[in-house]
Amino acid sequence: SLRLAEGSAAVVAAFDAAEDAVMVEMDNLIPRGAARDPREQSKAATAVTDLLRPIPDSIVRYSYGRIAADRLDLPVEVLARRFGGEAGPRGDRGDRGDRGGPESQRPGLAGVAARPARGRALEWDLEANALEKLFQGDGPIPPPEKLPEPEVFFDAECRNIYRTFRTLYARGDGSPPPDARAVLAQLGSEGGTVDRMAAILLEGSVTPGKVGLLESLEKLHRRWQQQRLRELMSEIAEAQRKKDWPRLESLMEEKEGLSRSLHRGPRPDASSAYPG
DSSP states (O other): OHHHHHOHHHHHHHHHHOHHHHHHHHHHHSOTTGGGOHHHHHHHHHHHHHHHTTOOOHHHHHHHHHHHHHHHTOOHHHHHTTTTSOSSGGGOOGGGGGGOSGGGGOOSHHHHHOOOOGGGHHHHHHHHHHHHHHHHTOSOOOOGGGSOOGGGOOSHHHHHHHHHHHHHHTTOSSOOOOOHHHHHHHHTTOHHHHHHHHHHHHHOOOOTTOOOHHHHHHHHHHHHHHHHHHHHHHHHHHHHHHTOHHHHHHHHHHHHHHHHHHHHOOOSSSOSOOOO
């Protein structure tokens, strides 16, 4: 075994030199029929997570993890919980990861597989679908000035991914929209955001009846408008209470503009910029 003979550094070197070397080692660690024997299944799962944990690229690490989970007939989340820990007793908490504690706070594959709380799930899936379509090149991407502002993404990590894409795209050098690799390079060491992007690229979203890019962006924009309209009602009441007439006038103008935009309904295309 490469891992046992030469240690974690050898695994990283093998990955850098040739990704197929990792697949060969996984073949050795997951014997045929392991999924049918609980003890062999557990033994192989532990060996595979020890093998893959040192891989620095979270997307590739998670991709291998999914392959291993399929071969072991396990949900990928079971392996995912083991990737955040160290070797030894502390890192062997995968079967207790749902009890909270330090394991659930560590970055790595566990961060990739984690989903938002149930109350935010649909909201997150809408945003994940938009980002997935953006990086898949699903149809034409509007020019930078016609894309919505990052604020339409309520999830902080999704917003960070989109803001990075939009910033790179708006450089004005005539280049095509940035791909996922360029965005990942720009994100650098922002672990939570990088892991979220890995989950989106590898798993995709689970939005029922997935919609295209332009419709996804439109839905996000209108959702933001609706939230902003609710905020304005509160701000207007506060301005009235304080008798701040100039601010009240400005807020009323913004409210009327938003109300008109929402009343018009979704636009058939992205031929015009998203107004505030």
